[in-house]
Amino acid sequence: MKILDWRSYLGRLVRFWRTSLQFRTVTITVVLSGLAVLIIGSSIVVSIGNNLFASRSNQVQDEARSAHNLAQGIFDAAEPAGDQGPTVELDSLPGTVRDKILPSTTTQGGTAFAILRTPGQTTSAIMQPASSTNFPDVVTEALRKRVVADPQHVQFQSVTLTDGSPGLVVGSNVTVPSAGSYELYLVYDLSQVAVTLNFVKQTLLLGGLALILLIGAVTYIVVRLVVGPIRVAAETSEKLAAGQLEQRIPEKGDDVIATLARSFNGMADSLQEQITKLAELSRLQQRFVSDVSHELRTPLTTIRLAGDVLYDQRDSFEPSTARTAELLRTQVQRFEVLLADLLEVSRYDAGAVELELEPTNLVRLVEDAVDTMRPLADERGSALRVVAPGGYFEAEVDARRIRRVLRNLLGNAIEHGEGRPIVVMVDSNASAIALAVRDYGIGMKPSEVSRVFDRFWRADPSRQRTIGGTGLGLAISLEDAALHDGRLEVWSEFGVGTCFRLTLPRERGKPIVSSPLDLPPDDSIHLGGEDA
Known part of the structure; x- marks a missing residue:
């Protein structure tokens, strides 16, 4: 049920899209404006994000260099602790470095530090690695290799902190007298940059939505000013077509x-x-x-x-x-x-013709018409054959007018049938009933078929009418068919013959879905059926 409702709403939307120029124009403008705002806004967000990150990264690197210089100065100033060797002094150095570095880095977002011994050293004196208690596990092997490979510069890497915030870890190489080479790592929290970037995104999103709504409103107003007069012109045209010839469009202003x-x-x-x-x-x-x-x-x-x-x-x-x-x-x-x-x-x-409708058996009506025209057909040497396969043959028609149509069609077939057989076929389906009159005479050319229903027209003007026709029979038959909401159609091929097909609704006012007889006709059915 929900699927049907969804399809119904979609169908209504499609119909509204096809019929409303104003809706199409506003929708297309809003969609294209939205795409433009999306592309421009995304470019702005990416540009601002890159600038914010680059600026913050530069600040952090400057701070890291200062911290590196401070730590290196502390290590350089350290002296051995007398006869007992440097062990006690070395163990106290990380604490001293922490106390000096962390307060200075906090203003730039520093949150943690770590001192790690560079692998592969053989010095006898060792300073134990140390780190702040909240140091996250963010130092990768790749970063350590870069720090060792380039001891003259600080190295940095973007990371995600434990709480999910963006961060930056900065590493540098420091030398501890008598203890060898160590790596100093500082972690900076960049959540403030993310907050700033989110604020920019929200501002651009709200501004973009407001801009799109404003563009939609302006487009609606402008299109309404243009489409309104066009709609009035269309309505006036429909009224003129309906016969209200006095209708006119209001004239205002001097514009287009x-x-x-x-x-x-x-x-x-x-x-x-x-x-x-x-x-x-x-x-x-x-x-x-x-x-x-x-x-x-x-x-x-x-x-x-x-x-x-x-x-x-x-x-x-x-x-x-x-x-x-x-x-x-x-x-x-x-x-x-x-x-x-x-x-x-x-x-x-x-327009003074009225129908006298009554349920009529079309097969009987055809048989009566054929019996009436049979003497004339025998005189011309044409055998009349009625083929009625079966079906729902009753229909609401004006029997007198349909009989007249049949006589006209039969007379035309006898006139041009060249003495060959003439087949009258009757068939029906649930919505329509059809009568077809097929002759195997001289036929007509395509240019002649298009004029066959014209009044007083003859395919061959030199050919004399031998059965007393007036030249109005087919024109009147076409009017009779239209009066029944039916169709009178013709197929003809020069040298092969002609077939007229009359299709009528079984109940007047109901549409004809399809004709039960083919046009061009199927001669195997016409000649192979049983007589009614």
Whole structure:
């Protein structure tokens, strides 16, 4: 559950990142500023730490040299203790050195000292090694070798003291009369340097955070001043796109934003004027088509009645006159269909079309449409085949309009099928149902496929319509499909054939996840299935 919540929050953050220019700008500025402050602050801390250590190291080395000179002076001033030899005097020297050195080194952070005999000596007199009680175990063999190898200079090494504080151990070589060479080690506590460095780090950290917050606040204010007018322009554009043509951007000042607002408003005024003119022109055109279609119905009805009378009496006419009567009747019927299609197109253009939805078995509907068109297909030599593999075939559709779509698609297939078989396939899935009409005729070129749904368009203008089409069937079919929230798609290849696929949602208003039929079609399924 926690993982889901984390993913949900991450998804919201990603969406907010993608949709908010202001958030992206402020975030990027703060992140880059933080990186810059981090790099600069780290450089400053390293530089200050190195300077502090170098300065403190120099002070300690100067103090160690003074302590070395003081100790060497004490050893040089020591005299043997009479007949009993130097043993008593030598044993007292470390204490004397400690009493003289430690008070002088305390001011520089000295905390402990030790005197160690240099290994490998053969003198008869020996001064016992000594150290202060709090001397830590920090003298390494490497440091001792350096002290022995370079007796003219003091040697130092950074160490960590017993309490975890940073420290510095300084060693030098001293000579004890009659006792040989010894090593003097002083330990200095550098915790004060660490305290100073931590204070610098905290100061830089707080200053950096304050600087980043200040940069973020300034960026937010500046971006808000810029993004605000852009957001207003975007909202105004959306309202204009939604049809609210009177919306405008407020014009304030004389800066670039104000110039953008004036230019945008000028463009909106021009668009509103053009759209108004086009809308009025379209309305007049639709009204003209509708009025003409209605006005033509009365004389057309009279002509059709007169033509029917002449057609019924054609046997008593001369052959040429009888043929004229037949042509008159055919063209009047075609004219009636054309008027009906023009009226339907005008209703679509005016947005005055309503669906009459009802649960419909698409297989039965397809069978009815195929039975209606079969005589025409037989006349052209094309065999009609229905393939219905099975599935959830009922859908909420306007049966009259879907039947009209099927008739248009079948008529188009018969017209261009060149007498070859025509396959009508029906299939469905949980979200959609699809109808496909496949012919194996002449097909179309890619440039022709893109225009197949245009009104009154024909791939071959010289080719005569032999089944009485008006040139509006596919355009009306496309509108019928869109009215059902469906899709009417076409695939065609020149010399191979054409396939139209109508995909409809099983319930209007629900999205189509995928079409149950492929496009281009799988001919092995089309030709290998069983008839419904």
